[in-house]
Amino acid sequence: MLNISKKLRHSVLGLAIASSLMSFSAYAQDTTSADTGTDGKNAQKLDAVNVTGSLIPISQIETATPTITITSEQIKAKGFSTIAEVLQSSSFATGSVQGAQFTQGFTPGAQSLSMFGLPVGFTKYLIDGRPMGNFPALYNGSDSFNSISGIPADLVDHIDILPGGQSSLYGSDAIAGVINIVLKKKVDHPTIDYRYGWTSEGGGQSHRISFADSFQWDKLNVLVGAQLEKVDPIWGSQRNLSKQYNTGNPDSPAAAGRDFLVSSLTRTKNSYIFADPNDCANTEGLMHGGEGKQYRVGQAEPYCGSLNSPGFRTMQNKSKNADFYTHATFDVTPDTQLYGDFLYHHGEQQWSSGPSYMWWGSQTDFGPIYDPNLDDYVALQRGFTDEEVGGYKNIMNKQTENSLMVTLGGNGVWGEKWNWDLGFTHSEDHLNTSQVDRLADKMDDFFINKAMGPDLGPDPYDGGYSTYAVNYDQFYRPITASDFDSFTTRDHTKAKTWDNMLRFQVTNGELFPLPGGDAGIALVAEGGNQGWAYTPSQNMLDGNVWGTTDVQGAGHRSRYALTSEFRAPVLSWLTLDVSGRYDSYKVAQQTIDHGTYNFGIEVRPFDTLLLRGKYGTAFKAPNISDQFMGESGYYSAVTDYSNCARLGFDPAHSDQCDGNYSNAQFSGKQSGNTELQPITAKVWSYGFVWSPVARMKFSVDYLHWDISNEVAEESADKLVLDEYHCNTGDYDAGSPTCLNAYSKITRNPATIDGLLGTIATISTPKVNVANEKVNALNAEFSYMLPTAHFGSFMFDTSYSDVLKHEYQPLPGDDYINYLTSPDWSTDFKSKVNGSVTWITPNEQWSATVYFNRYGSTPNYAATQSGDYTTGKAGRLRPWVTYNASVSYKGFKDLELSFLMNNVLNKMPPKDRSYLGTETSPWNEQNYNIYGRTMYVEANYTF
8 A cells, every 4th residue: 555654643652662663673664753732742653554453554553453573684583594484483383284294295395384273274374465375285185275385585574473363354264363474665775695504414405595676767666576595305314313213112113114025814913924035135235235134023024124214205395496576666646656566486396205105015906815825815015115216316206386476456545534455466376296106007017927927716715815826036026217117107286276356445544533543444345266276197087096196176266355444542542443344255156155343452551551352253264175176085094993902902002013904004085065164263362562661562462262163174093093992982882973983984894803894995074063162372572672882682582372272073072172182183282482682782793592492292102092191101391492693794785694593403302102113203293303404694785
């Protein structure tokens, strides 16, 4: 909006906060000199500013809506290299999320966050106040979300975070909160910045260069910026914690990968059969010399495998990014301005899931086979080593993303008081993902020709299975890279999203006078459409790919919304704010609509204290993927807890259960539903802001969410665990949970006495069933201390604590307490971070020390047992990391900086309850193992 100053009175509290914020380089207009009123008292005045969280330009910096601002200077000083790092490190980001370490997921090339443990899709992301488009791929293969990995950090001016429901102003998705990323609009001089980074443990080398400049030709003002970045991958072999199978549990020895395995399907114990006539001699050169004869607990016979398998997957992606941004304004008249914004992102990501997800097994397509040489029903398993695939670094998954966001519009003033803004925004995101796929028929034929031989007919016992006389000398021999190429291909998946929005807003900050000041009003009308399409490769659609599946779907919808906000300073110490919004979506010939409202109150009993509160509603329209996902399958594995229990292994000891049950493969089914209804929520907050002295601010806010009608896709592992509890009588077999588990799990006919049939399929549909309740506390403190001889010291601290988090999966179920149910949630209950910055008197030197304390989380054993008392179940200690930076501006136009993240090279808290079969003995959705990272940076201003 055209920045036309309106002089408005405001309290000393606002001045104190503004002073504090400006000392931290937050955006706020300078205060004017004092005026002398007719009453003879000096009254300070402040230019009107647009504050994220209100549509009305107001002079008060703090309002009824808690707002956290992170400036570009703070981003650099605290050592963050990406916007994703900035937001994920924030205290309010307490929830567990998938990222680059979760290479087996659907979106390892994207980044997200969870505010206060709420789902990732419950946060609304804005760029310069306009909604970001959705990432084309689906989080966890099911949910639409925004990725924050493609935003150029060097082009960001500041970030505003608004915790709590904000749908009455921003519409759908704004349940957990709103994050507004504000890009630079002007630079005083051309600037070029170069940063080089590396890690002390190896890998992760990075280069980043950016440029920005502003130009002015008469009435035309233009800013142009660009950023290029290249980051090398971090491989599992480069970190002690990930280079081998877990060696940290003294009661569960590291169990090597089963690259060459024959197992009996009739034995309930000691099911491994060692049939290699060469005693693993032919395999010993594989996995860089790590392959050989291996044993597992509970198995009498060995197999051929390697402890080094985890080292061949990536912990951090290899990436290349290029970003271009321009902002332009043209002053048509003194009261009218045209503007345009263009943001383009090109990103390339590469990652490897490693040998654990590149293998072949006979049972998937053949079922049990009868081998007359062993007189047994057996299953064959064959993992592909690094040498056999031609190097995992050469078959990495690749993702190419091209996204853009363009806005054209104009704004100005009608009369003396009415500001107007009319703008059109178009965004689109195109994603091309390629991966090496195993072709089912070709791979089966390869192993038939190599080792299994021809089908010899029905087995001699009941005739239900095929007979193969396996040549084990050939089965235990390596294959060549060309053999691997003969039954694999590189497939491509294409996906895209697009969004159009036309928005018209009028505001009046001086509608009429009230005892406390001028009332203000804002009216907004917007409309547009959006779409999504996800098309897997033809091989995937035709079912030709072995052991892998994908989602599919496409659809579009139109929408419109009407928003209003009214702000009334009723008295000098009392301000009221009310807003309302109506959203309507047209989907598949039906209308989905919802209205939201919000009431806010600000009380200033004296100049240095603000008491505030809000009450309202929020909502989230069904994701377009929730509505239009085609019937999509996926392959995964769960622990068959019921059968393991029948074999004598409870969930806490399931690693000792037979591999066919501790790692039971199943086919999952999910699909969209155009009849889904909006998720609704009641939200409220209250708190205070206290500024006892200039340049100091202390705020505490209590937030509450009561969410209904939540869309849930059930966890397959949780369904199987529920089935176990239902079968053992822990749960009432007639309860909704048990009836639901029994209906969603399909088992094959039983073939072994005393055991249930193996799991065939698990259905995980989406329905409006779940309820969720969250209470959280958020506190902020900032203070600048200037001294006469030692320069300035700036202190900044943020603290968040989730006080309550309850979830009801199905109507009639008891609420699950996420804070005490580790099998449901591994979120951090609390996070606190802070920094101290010192600037010398001549401002040539500055230094910052930053810490981030992540609260305790459940250990692995607790996530399996569902409590903190069984076996090794317990909690991990808090994780504390430190960053440090120093900058020098003693050269003309040149600033040099050195930054070090994770100064003490802290790895995730040791969790000795992870089993020896684990490739990642830490919670990948909570912690990373990148370790100490260092950067040198040079910034030159022409």
